[in-house]
Structures are given as C-alpha cells and as structure tokens.
Amino acid sequence: MLNLPNIITLSRIPTMFVIVWLMYCQWRWAATLAFWIFIAAAIGDWLDGYIARKQNLISDFGKFMDALTDKILVLGLMVAFVELFSSGVFLVMALLTLCREFLVSGMRMVAATRGIVVAAERGGKTKTVMQLIAVGFLLFVPMLETDFAPFLTFPVEEYATVLHKIGYALFMVATALTVSSGVNYGLKYRRVFDPKK
Numbered sequence: 001m002l003n004l005p006n007i008i009t010l011s012r013i014p015t016m017f018v019i020v021w022l023m024y025c026q027w028r029w030a031a032t033l034a035f036w037i038f039i040a041a042a043i044g045d046w047l048d049g050y051i052a053r054k055q056n057l058i059s060d061f062g063k064f065m066d067a068l069t070d071k072i073l074v075l076g077l078m079v080a081f082v083e084l085f086s087s088g089v090f091l092v093m094a095l096l097t098l099c100r101e102f103l104v105s106g107m108r109m110v111a112a113t114r115g116i117v118v119a120a121e122r123g124g125k126t127k128t129v130m131q132l133i134a135v136g137f138l139l140f141v142p143m144l145e146t147d148f149a150p151f152l153t154f155p156v157e158e159y160a161t162v163l164h165k166i167g168y169a170l171f172m173v174a175t176a177l178t179v180s181s182g183v184n185y186g187l188k189y190r191r192v193f194d195p196k197k
Contacts, residue, residue, distance in 0.1 A: 005052040006062050008044045012069040015041045016076040023080050023142075031142040038139050041073060042132045067124075071101050074131045081138060090168075093175040097131075100182035111189060123181030130174035137167030 002010075015037060022034035048066060052058045078094040081087075104124075141164045149156045 003057050005048040005055075005057050006059075006065065008048040008051070009062060009065050009069050012041050012044060012073045016073045019139075020076055020080045023084065023139075029147055031139070031145075032147045035136075035139040035143045038077075038135060042136070045070060045128075045132070068105075070128050071105075074128070074135065075101065077135050090171070093171055096175055097178050100178050104182055104185050107185065107189060123177065123184055127174050127177035127181055130170060130177060134167050134170035134174055137163055137170060141167070 019034050019038050019041075022030045022037070045066075048062070052062055075094070075098060078090070078097060082091045082094050141160050144156050144163070145160050
C-alpha cells in the first residue's frame with residue numbers, strides 16, 4: 001500500500017542513483033547538490049517512521065522496505081566511494097557490509113518461512129546511523145573543496161583532510177558495528193536453521 005511514509009521510504013532508491021551520478025559530475029555545485037540530497041534522504045529515513053507512527057500507518061511492508069532502502073542507499077554510496085578513493089581498506093569495509101546484509105536478510109527470509117519475525121535491533125539501528133553520519137562527512141569534503149573554497153579566505157586543504165579522516169574513521173566504526181550486530185543476529189536466531197526446533 002502506497003501511503004506518504006512508504007513513498008518517502010521508496011524515494012531513497014532513486015535518490016541513491018542521483019547522488020552517485022552527482023558524485024561523478026565535474027560541473028560546479030554538483031558536489032553541493034549531492035551532499036544536500038543525501039541530507040534530505042537521511043532526514044527522510046527518520047521522517048517516514050515518524051509519520052507512520054503519528055498517523056498509525058505502520059505496516060509490515062513499510063518496516064521491510066525501510067530497512068531495505070537504508071541498505072540500498074548506504075551500499076550504493078559505498079561502492080561509489082571504493083572507486084573514487086581507490087582504497088583497499090574501503091573495499092574490505094564495503095564487502096564486509098555487503099556480506100552482513102545478505103546474510104541477515106537471508107536469515108530473515110528463512111525465519112519468515114517458519115513464522116518467526118526477526119525485528120530490527122538497537123545494534124543494527126546504531127550502525128545505520130553511524131554509516132549515514134560517515135557518508136555525510138565524506139560527501140561534505142568535495143563540496144568544501146570544489147564549490148566553497150573559492151569563496152573562503154583561508155585554505156581548506158587541511159580542514160578537508162581532517163574531515164575526510166573523520167568520515168573514514170566513522171566508517172571503520174560503522175563496519176565494526178555492522179559485523180558485531182550481524183554476529184549477534186546469527187547467535188540470537190540460529191535456532192531458525194535447526195529443523196528440530
């Protein structure tokens with residue numbers, strides 16, 4: 001059922017493609033657009049749940065798609081970062097995140113066939129918030145360097161380097177949370193793979 005919260009949720013999928021396209025564009029203000037569109041998508045991640053609760057529009061479809069579109073948004077941007085940064089470390093973080101999301105999603109599907117609902121937990125929500133903050137830092141840097149540097153009276157290179165390192169470090173923390181929450185899901189719901197239980 002398409003209501004306002006679900007429309008906001010689903011909008012994050014095309015938004016990811018727009019942001020990635022803007023990340024590769026060379027024209028002025030593309031980086032700024034990418035950053036602010038991402039901020040709008042991140043706010044939408046909170047807004048859809050708020051509206052759903054406020055208007056009593058919570059549904060299984062909304063819960064499922066909210067978690068799925070978060071994964072699509074973050075993973076799509078991580079893939080773009082891997083190429084833009086040419087970083088082996090970022091590639092490993094992206095692969096760990098991808099594996100965790102596939103494994104947890106697969107476990108959820110197996111659990112659903114047995115009538116078990118695997119709900120989102122605090123660890124999973126925390127890693128998503130950390131990922132979004134890290135992406136925000138990494139998208140802010142090119143905006144600062146390419147779009148706003150000519151208007152500033154001080155060199156931005158040092159600030160940009162620090163902000164980039166902060167975003168990188170936050171992604172490392174988010175990846176650690178991603179792996180640990182995935183392990184916790186597996187341990188908590190391992191019974192779904194036991195046909196005797």
